[in-house]
Amino acid sequence: MNAQPLLEVQGLGKRFASRAGRDSSLWVIRDLSFSVADGEFLTIVGPSGSGKTTLLNMIAQIDVASGGEVHFQSESAPINDPKALNPGLSCRIGYVTQEDNLLPWRTTLQNVLFPLVVQGRLNDETRARAEMLIRTVGLAGFENHYPHELSGGMRKRASLIRTLVYDPPVILMDEPFGALDAQTRTVLQEDLLKLWNLGRKTIIFVTHDIGEAIALGDRTLVLTRAPARVAGEHKIDLPRPRNIHGLLTDPKFGELYQRIREQVQ
Amino acid sequence: MASQGEISATTDQNGGRIGALIRSRSDQVLVLIALFAIWQACSFWLGTYWVGSPWGTVTRLISGVLDGELLSHASFTLAEAVIGFLLGGIPAVILPFLLRRLPIVTAILDPFMVGGYGAPKLALAPLFILWFGIGIESKIALVAITVFFIVYFSALSGIRALDTKLVQMAQVVGADEKDVARHIVFPGAVPYIFTGFRIAMPYAIGGAVVAELISANRGLGYLIQLSAMNFDTTGVFVGLVATGIIVFITNMAVNISERRLLRWRPPADARNQVGT
Numbered sequence: 001m002n003a004q005p006l007l008e009v010q011g012l013g014k015r016f017a018s019r020a021g022r023d024s025s026l027w028v029i030r031d032l033s034f035s036v037a038d039g040e041f042l043t044i045v046g047p048s049g050s051g052k053t054t055l056l057n058m059i060a061q062i063d064v065a066s067g068g069e070v071h072f073q074s075e076s077a078p079i080n081d082p083k084a085l086n087p088g089l090s091c092r093i094g095y096v097t098q099e100d101n102l103l104p105w106r107t108t109l110q111n112v113l114f115p116l117v118v119q120g121r122l123n124d125e126t127r128a129r130a131e132m133l134i135r136t137v138g139l140a141g142f143e144n145h146y147p148h149e150l151s152g153g154m155r156k157r158a159s160l161i162r163t164l165v166y167d168p169p170v171i172l173m174d175e176p177f178g179a180l181d182a183q184t185r186t187v188l189q190e191d192l193l194k195l196w197n198l199g200r201k202t203i204i205f206v207t208h209d210i211g212e213a214i215a216l217g218d219r220t221l222v223l224t225r226a227p228a229r230v231a232g233e234h235k236i237d238l239p240r241p242r243n244i245h246g247l248l249t250d251p252k253f254g255e256l257y258q259r260i261r262e263q264v265q
Numbered sequence: 266m267a268s269q270g271e272i273s274a275t276t277d278q279n280g281g282r283i284g285a286l287i288r289s290r291s292d293q294v295l296v297l298i299a300l301f302a303i304w305q306a307c308s309f310w311l312g313t314y315w316v317g318s319p320w321g322t323v324t325r326l327i328s329g330v331l332d333g334e335l336l337s338h339a340s341f342t343l344a345e346a347v348i349g350f351l352l353g354g355i356p357a358v359i360l361p362f363l364l365r366r367l368p369i370v371t372a373i374l375d376p377f378m379v380g381g382y383g384a385p386k387l388a389l390a391p392l393f394i395l396w397f398g399i400g401i402e403s404k405i406a407l408v409a410i411t412v413f414f415i416v417y418f419s420a421l422s423g424i425r426a427l428d429t430k431l432v433q434m435a436q437v438v439g440a441d442e443k444d445v446a447r448h449i450v451f452p453g454a455v456p457y458i459f460t461g462f463r464i465a466m467p468y469a470i471g472g473a474v475v476a477e478l479i480s481a482n483r484g485l486g487y488l489i490q491l492s493a494m495n496f497d498t499t500g501v502f503v504g505l506v507a508t509g510i511i512v513f514i515t516n517m518a519v520n521i522s523e524r525r526l527l528r529w530r531p532p533a534d535a536r537n538q539v540g541t
Contacts, residue, residue, distance in 0.1 A: 062433045088437035101434040105452040105529040115438035118448070148531040166438065 005035035006202055012068035014054050028054050030227035043205045043213035046223030052206040056172045060095045061085045094168035096176045100159040102147040108158050109143035115166040133161040137191055153184040173205045186244050210260050215244050222263040232263040317499030325503045339507050342484040345473040349408025357416035358458055361424050382414040390476045404476040411472045412465040419461025423454030459523040466519055467512045474508055
């Protein structure tokens with residue numbers, strides 16, 4: 001791992017304004033620190049309500065931190081100043097949100113091309129890349145379908161490649177496969193690993209599924225209940241490329257699962 | 266059809282929709298016949314002096330179309346309605362977009378807009394005739410102001426229904442303020458704007474006719490007024506039926522363009538529009 005982390009979070013805190021009638025405001029995240037190396041696949045697990053989405057929102061700069069520091073490539077994120085936010089840090093941080101957030105009035109292809117259109121980077125080369133990605137995740141034949149005509153898994157795939165298409169160096173993922181059935185989820189996890197092997201991007205992947213965190217990550221962080229802090233850190237030294245089905249019977253997997261489960265309350 | 270397999274769901278749905286369409290169309294014809302029957306009965310019992318006969322109305326309607334007189338009155342009314350609709354409707358769509366980034370201005374304007382929305386526009390007709398004369402201008406002004414407030418509030422609610430998560434997604438992938446307005450805010454507001462259009466269109470035609478009733482020398486409202494003064498009840502009915510037909514046709518035009526523009530919407534919404 002490189003000495004200089006790509007992304008560094010130090011003493012990060014987030015507090016939501018108190019509602020009338022309550023004296024103290026609620027800290028969702030407090031004193032949270034970790035760092036991510038270039039090319040690393042970091043997974044973060046934590047109980048629901050532990051501020052995982054809030055954490056990613058702050059890293060992507062669509063939400064402002066209340067305290068602490070976030071450094072990306074030695075640039076600091078604004079603290080307590082929503083106006084200074086730069087969502088996506090000029091297209092360097094991609095974000096696959098929990099909901100697919102596809103534009104309902106755009107077809108699959110138009111949705112995938114959307115980042116290229118607004119970035120003014122739509123040309124033959126990038127269009128070919130979009131079409132390649134569509135084929136890779138099995139959406140060929142559905143390019144001209146509107147989101148309501150796709151299944152949940154297809155919408156997830158479309159939202160995933162919408163982020164991959166413009167090739168941001170860092171990708172945040174917020175339980176992207178949470179709402180899917182187990183079968184589809186495994187297929188998509190394998191797709192994701194395949195795509196990651198092609199590009200080796202830096203990924204921060206948030207989930208509440210311990211098995212998923214182990215199967216995908218190089219390293220797993222465990223968060224506590226709100227206010228969230230790092231409860232533990234686990235290096236996942238399972239060899240790559242990984243076979244998701246095969247992992248479940250690996251004794252090392254079971255051991256890691258057990259250790260992480262004890263920390264997740 | 267619900268018991269069928271999922272694979273045939275799409276074709277099944279289409280078949281069901283066409284079936285429902287035919288059924289609702291034939292039901293509409295039945296209602297039309299019933300209305301004619303009631304109308305005929307009324308004119309029989311009360312006499313054609315009070316209620317013009319359907320047959321007399323239809324023949325007068327046809328002869329009026331053939332000799333061009335009715336058509337010229339109708340097209341005059343339609344022109345007032347369409348020009349007024351555009352003059353009132355276009356600013357009503359643009360204004361909420363301009364005010365989107367100025368919530369304070371929107372809030373300041375709000376009570377005045379609500380007042381304008383609630384004020385009886387017909388009461389303005391004499392004022393507009395005073396200002397703009399008895400020609401086409403005063404009718405256009407009345408139509409425009411009626412349409413403006415209806416469409417303004419529809420467009421405003423469309424902008425307020427904006428999904429902020431879509432905006433955040435767009436910003437993360439590099440969209441600037443202009444992209445957000447063009448690719449997220451506007452397409453999201455289009456269904457609401459069309460709802461406004463659909464409500465406003467009959468008001469536009471009604472407004473034009475009423476303004477003509479008060480003072481005009483052309484148009485369907487003038488025709489109705491003239492017939493009433495001559496105790497020509499059938500003539501009044503001809504004017505009313507012609508107005509109804511225009512409302513029907515313009516409503517169809519709005520629906521067709523809406524369906525064309527909103528192809529991306531799930532069929533559940535589309536099905537609600539069948540049989541309008």
